[in-house]
Amino acid sequence: MLKATEPGAEMNAPGKSSAVRAMFAEIAPSYDRLNHLLSANIDKRWRRYTVNKLADVLDRPGALALDLCCGTADLTLELEKRARVIGCDFCHPMLVIGREKIARRKAARATLAEADALNLPFADAQFDAVAIAFGLRNLAHVEGGLAEIFRVLKPGGRAAVLEFSRPVVPLLHQAFNFYFHRVLPRIGAFVSGSSAAYAYLPESVKNFPDQERLSAMMREAGFSSVRYHNLSGGIAALHLGERSL
Template identity: 50%
Template sequence: MTSRPPVGDKQDRSRQVQVMFAAIAPRYDLLNRVLSLGVDRLWRREAAREALALKPARVLDVATGTGDFALELKARAPQTEVIGSDFVPQMLEIARAKARARHLTLRLEEGDALNLPYPDASFDAVTCAFGFRNFADYARGLAELWRVLRPGGRLVILEFPPPRPGLFGRLFRFYFRRVLPRIGALVSGNAGAYTYLPESVLAFPDPERLAGLMHATGFRTRYRLLTFGIAAIHVGDKASSPQALSPHP
């Protein structure tokens, strides 16, 4: 594994990301807690409120990883059918163990976010927590999320945007580039994965640009920053009118 974000064609990049996350799966949850000082739990709660605000009957959590966000959704809305999808089997096995331990029933299935194995308009809400930046093709990924979302449904993306300008942004950028990779390498034994993480965040579209990409797909979009801009929640609503059923060119 190289120490920089995967390069090459999009299929090759997807495969490299898949292999990398398979390698760090056993330590993934521990590192999330340590590296975010536990604040990631608060961010997930805020994103879950947005996703469940319209009382969806069926929710798809894409790039579900070890299932933290899918489990948050199910715990908050026990009557809602929750499906978690990810292309890393090792992550899904951990998610299944966590679901059993919490006595929560949800489906956890293997699937590629750029080619989801679900029919059009299958879900009332679609979510993606800290996985969207790993998509090899953002536009194609948004088109797939749009496709499986029913008219009147909602997309919620929780993600790390690039650090904002200013003192806090500079401090966080230093932490992300200098401190985080060392902690990650020490705990996980995989230096490449935790060099990839900050590089992937720095290369990710800023919140305004991501909102623009969502709007270009067809969503009515809004977003808000969390914890001084460390994280951001983007909400995209798919209009229920016939005039807005197809992504924009």
């Protein structure tokens, strides 16, 4: 199991993939409930915002979207309202819950696949849009993940990276740090039964690149017109990048 203080909690680290997969397998049954509880449902608004920023691409005739690290398919289901979508994740128990939600909501244009985001089973240039929500931070190799996103995106397509980031409002920064490091791990451990997972969350956010650094990494991966939108004062940020024609 990944501990916040172990090397696996760093941005790119050997052994991180299997530890992350095991961690999400353990918390899968309580993942959705905790997500909405710990964020006071703001996570739902962030996902809707992400889909709105992809709307013009998703509305193209026959558009196909990829939801990478889809987990329990919340973003997949938002994307499905506008286009056909494949959700990918390497954690089977998360996908089982996602599949139940897709079946319940009769989301006929969504399908889920078990796959590693660092080695996707798709040919180059397949997707009009690739979205990843709270997934990039969990990859064992962030640059490798960005390279795979770029590879499977069609020229003219758009990538959207939704991730926790750095609050840009001073007081919010302090309040958020207190909540994220002191309160959230306790509630998370109590509800999920996994203290490691909710200690790992704030540490992984701390180790993840800030808004400007992630923008630079996306440009290095080949994306053009890279920009970002701070959400809830920078608690999260949505980065967007295009694959040029």
